[in-house]
Amino acid sequence: MGRPPCCDKSNVKRGPWTDEEDAKILAYVASHGIGNWTLVPQKAGLNRCGKSCRLRWTNYLRPDLKHDTFTPEEEECILELHKTVGSRWSLIAKRLPGRTDNDVKNYWNTKLKKKLMKMGIDPVTHKPFSQLYTEYGKISGFTNMNPFLHTCTRKEEPFDLMSRNDPTDSMAYRFQVVSNNQSHYYNEASSSSNGVMLFGSASSGSCESSQVGIVPCSSSPFECNEYILGDPLFPNDNMDQMQECKYMGTLSNSDSITVQETGTSCSRGGGATSSAAESFVDTILAYDDEMQLQFPNNLDGIYDY
DNA sequence: AACGGAGCCAACCGCGAAGTC
DNA sequence: TGACTTCGCGGTTGGCTCCGT
Incomplete structure (x- = not known):
């Protein structure tokens, strides 16, 4: 009903x-x-x-609304906020007196997005396309993987993202993509209309400390592995392995986030991760096969990958 | 003048969250 | 506690205007 x-x-x-x-x-x-x-x-x-x-x-x-065109200052503000919170138009509009979320959204879609693209900047990540291609290349095997992995591991668990002035008014989502040798974590900046997820920035879950360009997050630390632990498809033994490796993300002074190892025993090397990833894929495929057997008519052709 | 495409923006839609009983 | 209602949000669409051919 x-x-x-x-x-x-x-x-x-x-x-x-x-x-x-x-x-x-x-x-x-x-x-x-x-x-x-x-x-x-x-x-x-x-x-x-x-x-x-x-x-x-x-x-x-509404009497307090502005009906004139956006000023360069407002434009700058939108760009900066979009870089940080993505397409949360109401959040952005709250920082622009006299503007509605609809105003901001329309202005973004008709002007700013195109402007950025003309400048060679990806409007989703706010990074130069050249940089994105480089980063994309580093995540080897990304495109060859089961596309299910690109979407199925979205953790609908909001975490506090940036919002420098008001820590309560902003939420974002993180994604985990298990690639060949590493787990990669992404902050969602936006998702495209065709259902393909676009990633705002990446942080690597490798055991090495790394500095990655990323949308600024709140100062509250997070642990990457918490997202994997709740995954019903993830085998328990691998969970234990993942639990041993903890990373803490903290906000640095600049618009970047430092991901560093905080666990005392990080036994997971490339091989172990690879094995975990393979097990994860195998589990999903096995689960899929089982579903196919149980509901052959319903699933026929839908998950044709 | 007529037509078609692009740009723009007001309005709509569907969903989840919040509120109420 | 759960059903129902209302609100707010982000994505999408429809239609108007402008401009080039």
């Missing part, structure tokens, strides 16, 4: 708002203030969905 519609969509007006409708909302808000939006159409005498009324108010009619 789906969620019931907020209103009878066949009987409400849609599309562009008229001056008269705008005036009714403005008059209603002026006398009643902002409250239950589902009641607004009825009380204001509008044949519109309440959600539509709210949107019209928040994106266009």
